[in-house]
Amino acid sequence: MIREDKEKVVVELNKLFSEAKGVYLTDFTGINVETINKLRRHFRKENIDYRIVKNTLTRLAIKGLPLDELQPYLTGCTGLVMSFEDALLPGKVIEDFQKKTDLLPIKAAVIDGTVYNRAETEQIIKLPPREVLIAKMLGSLMSPLSGIVIVLNGILRNLVGVIDAVRVQKEKAGSDVKIKEQPEHEAGSLLESKEEKAPDEAINPEIA
Numbered sequence: 511m512i513r514e515d516k517e518k519v520v521v522e523l524n525k526l527f528s529e530a531k532g533v534y535l536t537d538f539t540g541i542n543v544e545t546i547n548k549l550r551r552h553f554r555k556e557n558i559d560y561r562i563v564k565n566t567l568t569r570l571a572i573k574g575l576p577l578d579e580l581q582p583y584l585t586g587c588t589g590l591v592m593s594f595e596d597a598l599l600p601g602k603v604i605e606d607f608q609k610k611t612d613l614l615p616i617k618a619a620v621i622d623g624t625v626y627n628r629a630e631t632e633q634i635i636k637l638p639p640r641e642v643l644i645a646k647m648l649g650s651l652m653s654p655l656s657g658i659v660i661v662l663n664g665i666l667r668n669l670v671g672v673i674d675a676v677r678v679q680k681e682k683a684g685s686d687v688k689i690k691e692q693p694e695h696e697a698g699s700l701l702e703s704k705e706e707k708a709p710d711e712a713i714n715p716e717i718a
Contacts, residue, residue: 523571532597601635
């Protein structure tokens with residue numbers, strides 16, 4: 511490969527690393543050309559890009575990008591598996607291929623801009639799809655919220671009941687007070703009428 515071609519590859523790879531949602535570094539040792547071509551076609555059906563590039567060119571391509579942690583993995587036979595739509599899909603396709611052939615081990619991966627080693631990548635691959643995770647997360651958030659709403663509604667109902675009971679009790683207490691005060695008022699009226707008549711009774715004997 512002449513120098514100009516190498517420079518083009520480096521520029522293209524730099525762009526791919528910058529734009530890809532998921533990049534997986536795989537070891538294609540032991541895979542023959544026929545199997546690699548079949549693998550490429552399978553990746554292509556899933557809109558996944560698979561290419562074999564020299565490690566020296568990949569090192570040049572990731573310069574200037576926050577991907578220095580990939581440097582130790584750029585040794586031996588390295589194949590790059592890239593996706594621009596789903597960061598986890600390449601990993602799941604690779605995992606299926608490994609189950610059938612025991613080939614194409616993952617060295618490392620760049621998922622949504624973060625570098626993961628082989629063990630971390632394998633754990634991430636086993637996660638459910640993003641839609642399922644979001645649904646589970648929303649469900650877990652809604653469950654306690656619905657419980658809180660039920661509890662709050664119960665508290666409000668009890669509070670309204672207590673307030674209503676207090677109101678009724680006050681109204682009843684007020685009516686009892688009025689009933690008790692009424693005889694005292696009548697008694698006072700009678701006393702006043704007697705006091706008014708008393709002077710007349712005292713004067714009458716003198717007049718007589």
